[in-house]
Amino acid sequence: MNDQTPSRTLPAGFGRAFVLTLREALVGSADELGDLDRRAGDGDFGTNVRTAMKHLDRNLEADEPSRYREWLTALYMAWLGVGGTSGPLFGMFFRDLAKAGEEAGTAAPTIAQFTDALAAGQATVQRYGEAKVGDKTMIDSLDPAVTALRAALEADAETTAVEALFAAEDAAVAGATATAQTIARRGRASYVGDASQGVIDPGSAAMALVISSARAGADGSGVANIGWIA
Amino acid sequence: MRRSIVNDPEDLVPEALEGLVLSHPLLLALEAEHRVVTRRHRATDKVGLVSGGGSGHEPLHAGFVGTGMLDVAVAGAVFASPTALQVLAATKAADAGRGVVQIVKNYTGDVLNFRIAGEISGDDAIETEIVLVDDDLATDTGDADGPGRRGTAATVIVEKLCGAAAEAGASLAEVAAIGRRAASRARTMSLALSAGTHPGDAEPQFALGDDEVELGVGIHGERGRGRVPFRDADGLTELLLEPLREELELHRGDQVLAIVNGLGGTYPLELNLVARSLHHHLADAGVAIERSLVGSYVTSLDMHGISITLMPLDDEQSRLWDAPVRTPALTW
Structure with a gap:
């Protein structure tokens, strides 16, 4: 693949668009995510999402980010100030996404750099959280998204960054909705066992919103797909 | 309440x-x-x-x-x-x-x-x-x-x-x-006669009957290994000491550091009774308590309970333990 072709770069304001779209999506679905967590978890995820976004607003005001890396740093620091297990794990995931901006300087990262960063973030979350695919965690939407993104970029040199991110979004949403069919083995929902059957894992849903927001930040629409969470 | x-x-x-x-x-x-x-x-x-x-x-x-x-x-x-x-x-x-x-x-x-x-x-x-x-x-x-x-x-x-x-x-x-x-x-065993209560809550984290003791309780109100009948201070001390002796394989001539710890709602008289009993039990077994702390150092809100910590002690550890310390809760 050739990352330097215009169709494979991410737009100049990608960091800002990605983070603000995600903020909107998480605030807009915090009630639903909290409800999922009450049905199959310890019930604190909605509060944690709101706290993280409150921290994000404070960081954005204090730091006035301009580069991609600065936007993602405000996001990861916001999550690291949140309790539970999801806060630190999302924090470390976004920290790896921020690193994708190291080589990019003032520009947005290429889709290849962004894809590598998603994969690095997945590895970090799995190193700390010890979850595998199928354990009913955020990995269940992240892993298929990374796979779909790589496959789309490698299958056809003409595939654009936006097209590849659409493929990743579809895979992430499918992965998240499929968690309703599984019983938790790691993370918050593992404490309730069979009661998690039939309920989408809120961590996987939030992760799907991350991928959806990346797509919406790249295609310029600025709107993530949140209607499927219930 | x-x-x-x-x-x-x-x-x-x-x-x-x-x-x-x-x-x-x-x-x-x-x-x-x-x-x-x-x-x-x-x-x-x-x-x-x-x-x-x-x-x-x-x-x-x-x-x-x-x-x-x-x-x-x-x-x-x-x-x-x-x-x-x-x-x-x-x-x-x-x-x-x-x-x-x-x-x-x-x-x-x-x-x-x-x-x-x-x-x-x-x-x-x-x-x-x-x-x-x-x-x-x-x-x-x-x-x-x-x-x-x-x-x-x-x-x-x-x-x-x-x-x-x-x-x-x-x-x-x-x-x-x-x-x-x-x-x-170092190993520790704990027991509780009653659980702690979160600040602002009316009820303790778990309820115990008058004749029950929670053995192996944690410091967050986690339930223990099980419930055993209530007994006197010497008996409660033995409950904690026996599994520790077995685990640490203490033998005649060994030297240990002991902490008799209150879990937040235990008063000093009670802790001294446990300390006394611990000394007598270990002395009978030929094990010397070389250093010890008796007090409430690692608590669980107002839990009424005790823990005993034992660690076989060597010379280097004794020297480090005896070195000067000046903190709000520990000073010598």
């Missing part, structure tokens, strides 16, 4: 930290944003020592900040880990250029947040080592995939020995090794 001496329960931890620091102006300073307590005069040219965890276990951890023990303590909400960002601030505050040892009780949230803070501290070229404290014998299931034993009162021993070694100029690796050795040799 249990009443508590609180203002807004949300403000309990920051207000308590403020009170502690105001009461020890020569020893402590407060970094309020991250709920971090440091020494009033930061140490230089030594390995830094940071610990922390959920609140509700006072005087642990902030009560052990001072010369000869911790450099920094960080407090989470009651029974909840401090966030990674808080631990990061605490770890940076503990650094004096020779690396930082993080002393962490073995709970999933604490371990996760301290590990993350250690990794991010690397961005600032701060070297860190984690010493995990996992002394609670009641949670020794032998399951390699499980969460492992919980960390309880042996934290005081680890903080004291590491603190003395760091003060004497030991390296990062040496301080960590001393901590790990102590953690690997």
Whole structure:
């Protein structure tokens, strides 16, 4: 693949668009995510999402980010100030996404750099959280998204960054909705066992919103797909 | 109905930290944003020592900040880990250029947040080592995939020995090794006659019958291994001592460090009865208590209960234990 072709770069304001779209999506679905967590978890995820976004607003005001890396740093620091297990794990995931901006300087990262960063973030979350695919965690939407993104970029040199991110979004949403069919083995929902059957894992849903927001930040629409969470 | 001496329960931890620091102006300073307590005069040219965890276990951890023990303590909400960002601030505050040892009780949230803070501290070229404290014998299931034993009162021993070694100029690796050795040799057993009550709650975390004792209880109101019939102080001491003796394989001629610890709602007369009984039992077995602490050091809100911690003691550990210490909760 050739990352330097215009169709494979991410737009100049990608960091800002990605983070603000995600903020909107998480605030807009915090009630639903909290409800999922009450049905199959310890019930604190909605509060944690709101706290993280409150921290994000404070960081954005204090730091006035301009580069991609600065936007993602405000996001990861916001999550690291949140309790539970999801806060630190999302924090470390976004920290790896921020690193994708190291080589990019003032520009947005290429889709290849962004894809590598998603994969690095997945590895970090799995190193700390010890979850595998199928354990009913955020990995269940992240892993298929990374796979779909790589496959789309490698299958056809003409595939654009936006097209590849659409493929990743579809895979992430499918992965998240499929968690309703599984019983938790790691993370918050593992404490309730069979009661998690039939309920989408809120961590996987939030992760799907991350991928959806990346797509919406790249295609310029600025709107993530949140209607499927219930 | 249990009443508590609180203002807004949300403000309990920051207000308590403020009170502690105001009461020890020569020893402590407060970094309020991250709920971090440091020494009033930061140490230089030594390995830094940071610990922390959920609140509700006072005087642990902030009560052990001072010369000869911790450099920094960080407090989470009651029974909840401090966030990674808080631990990061605490770890940076503990650094004096020779690396930082993080002393962490073995709970999933604490371990996760301290590990993350250690990794991010690397961005600032701060070297860190984690010493995990996992002394609670009641949670020794032998399951390699499980969460492992919980960390309880042996934290005081680890903080004291590491603190003395760091003060004497030991390296990062040496301080960590001393901590790990102590953690690997110390074991604790606990029991409760009644559970603690969260500040602002009316009811305790679990209820026990008048004739019941919860054996192997944790310091967060976790239920124990099981319930046994109530008995007198000598009998309760024996309940805790027997599994410890077996696990530590104590023999005639051995020397130990003992902590008789109150869990928050136990009065000193009761603790002295347990200490007396422990001395007699071990003396009969030819085991000498070379050093001991009797008091409430690692508590669980107002739980009425006790724990006994034993660690076989060698000469180096005795020297480190005897080294001067000046903190709000431990001074000699």
